[in-house]
Amino acid sequence: MKIAVRPVSLAGLAKLSSYSFPGNIRELRNVLEERALILGRSAALEPDDLFLPSSSMEGQAPGDLISSMLQRIPNQVNLRELLAQLERTLIARSLELAHGVQAEAARWVSPGAIWAAS
Numbered sequence: 001m002k003i004a005v006r007p008v009s010l011a012g013l014a015k016l017s018s019y020s021f022p023g024n025i026r027e028l029r030n031v032l033e034e035r036a037l038i039l040g041r042s043a044a045l046e047p048d049d050l051f052l053p054s055s056s057m058e059g060q061a062p063g064d065l066i067s068s069m070l071q072r073i074p075n076q077v078n079l080r081e082l083l084a085q086l087e088r089t090l091i092a093r094s095l096e097l098a099h100g101v102q103a104e105a106a107r108w109v110s111p112g113a114i115w116a117a118s
Helices: 010-017 024-041 062-070 079-097 104-108
Strands: none
Touching: 024 079, 079 104
16 A cells, blocks of 8 residues: 555554454454554554544444544545545455355445444
């Protein structure tokens, strides 16, 4: 993705270590490569750069969830690239939740679908 690799700070490592990563190595890769490196603002990846799902996000209204995510986006960003990355991330997450069953994952990313992890 033509993004410079940056180290993870000790505090960032502590945050990563405390999370169970239910989505396995793909979820870790998503957190690091597809979110932290794109949205992170510091020379080393800090805890605030590492977006990890939490129970506090469950049940949030879509508008509130989007607002909290928008606060993490840098002032200058390629919107097309950001939207393409979001789409890829949602599709990958849908496939993980559907245990690789493409037909089920497709239903989850359809307009009006409601995600519910099983």
